[in-house]
Amino acid sequence: MTIITVEHVSKQFEQSVGEGTQTVTALHDVSLKVGSGDVLAILGPSGCGKSTLLRIIAGLIAPDKGDVLYDNVSLRQIPLKDRGIGMVFQDHALMPHWESGKSVGFFLWLRQREHEVPERVHRIAQITGVGIEQLLERKPSHLSGGEQQRVAIARALTRDPRVFLFDEPFSNLDAKLRAEARVELKRLLHEFPVTSIYVTHDQHEATALAPRIAVMREGHIEQVGTYRHLYENPINLFVATFIGVIPINLFQGSVRDSRWHGEYFGGYSVRKDIPDGTRLTLGVRPESISLTPAETQDASVEEVTPYFAERFQLVTVRAGRERWALTLPPETPVAVGDACRCALDTQALLFFDTRTGTRVG
Ligand SMILES: Nc1ncnc2c1ncn2[C@@H]1O[C@H](COP(=O)(O)OP(=O)(O)OP(=O)(O)O)[C@@H](O)[C@H]1O
Ligand SMILES: [Mg+2]
Numbered sequence: 001m002t003i004i005t006v007e008h009v010s011k012q013f014e015q016s017v018g019e020g021t022q023t024v025t026a027l028h029d030v031s032l033k034v035g036s037g038d039v040l041a042i043l044g045p046s047g048c049g050k051s052t053l054l055r056i057i058a059g060l061i062a063p064d065k066g067d068v069l070y071d072n073v074s075l076r077q078i079p080l081k082d083r084g085i086g087m088v089f090q091d092h093a094l095m096p097h098w099e100s101g102k103s104v105g106f107f108l109w110l111r112q113r114e115h116e117v118p119e120r121v122h123r124i125a126q127i128t129g130v131g132i133e134q135l136l137e138r139k140p141s142h143l144s145g146g147e148q149q150r151v152a153i154a155r156a157l158t159r160d161p162r163v164f165l166f167d168e169p170f171s172n173l174d175a176k177l178r179a180e181a182r183v184e185l186k187r188l189l190h191e192f193p194v195t196s197i198y199v200t201h202d203q204h205e206a207t208a209l210a211p212r213i214a215v216m217r218e219g220h221i222e223q224v225g226t227y228r229h230l231y232e233n234p235i236n237l238f239v240a241t242f243i244g245v246i247p248i249n250l251f252q253g254s255v256r257d258s259r260w261h262g263e264y265f266g267g268y269s270v271r272k273d274i275p276d277g278t279r280l281t282l283g284v285r286p287e288s289i290s291l292t293p294a295e296t297q298d299a300s301v302e303e304v305t306p307y308f309a310e311r312f313q314l315v316t317v318r319a320g321r322e323r324w325a326l327t328l329p330p331e332t333p334v335a336v337g338d339a340c341r342c343a344l345d346t347q348a349l350l351f352f353d354t355r356t357g358t359r360v361g
Helices: 050-058 106-112 118-128 130-136 145-158 175-191 203-209 227-232 237-242
Strands: 004-017 020-034 039-043 065-070 085-088 163-167 195-200 212-217 220-225 249-256 259-262 266-269 279-284 289-293 299-307 312-319 322-328 339-344 350-353
Touching: 004 050, 020 039, 020 050, 020 065, 020 195, 020 220, 039 050, 039 203, 050 163, 050 195, 085 145, 118 145, 118 175, 145 175, 175 203, 195 203, 203 212, 203 227, 212 227, 212 237, 220 227, 220 237, 237 279, 237 350, 249 322, 259 279, 289 322, 312 339
Parallel strands: 039 195, 039 212, 085 163, 163 195
Antiparallel strands: 004 020, 004 065, 212 220, 249 259, 249 279, 259 266, 279 350, 289 339, 299 312, 299 339, 312 322
């Protein structure tokens, strides 16, 4: 299996605007490593450079600066035929430098060459279930988008790739199919470990498939870690707000005598070296806010949304100009208009420099 190393890769594009052109920095000094047989997800908003990075790792485009290595050998020194890359894109499957079996259905092609691949194909079909065998008999043009993607993945696996690269392969599928395809892919990668990179802007998908996630923004990798680490220890406001299905609550405030004071909440200790007057944003996850009924009307419940499947209710509370969300067990009695008091779990407070966004506590 192959170790992928990305070393200080930068890439700019010229884009035409009106009469002239402008230079866009798609990647800026990106470095990362994917261990042999590991799966890394690259997660980030649209336009942050995910596909560009993946294409550079595939050797489809060259970086302006930096290098990509497979097992410590620069991609530039590996002939195309020896790269062994399996790639699955959003709208079409593409396996560079491998015959595609375009006009013949994949299954027919396999039967002609059965002696080369039988055991592996048999296992793949077993893992993906009956579905795939039926699909494999059809011509690609007779397959739906989701079916094409599944066949593309199965086909790539039969060729025993060194590296597997995915660029939002399931983003055109509906939610149910997407979840199924994800489970199937996970099973396949478990059975046939291949060093893989999976690009997505969907955090569910990233967590489902990859133990490690790299969060990208504007051509930079902001942070790499497990979902839990990114969720609990984001290094800046961007990661804190990007990670989390229910957005993190943010409160504005400032420091006085090494304590943070906001509008409704306040009095929490911060690092001693932060000067008085520094503006800090406090981030608190919804599950780290508790709610108790109160007599006074200083805070009140504004909205209650049940999430039956997830077994919680999402409660929005308002006090003055501030508003925050918290989660409660489904059986907790709570209604719109209830007067309440909220408290924060002081173990779970995240402080960020409001000006720079950097985490400071
Ligand atoms: N061939 C190209 N020519 C000019 N600009 C490009 C080219 N490819 C990408 N870009 C620009 O580089 C930036 C990064 O694009 P990229 O496709 O890598 O983003 P992405 O993270 O994959 O986005 P999405 O989630 O929408 O697919 C964008 O500003 C994009 O407009
Ligand atoms: Mg993309």
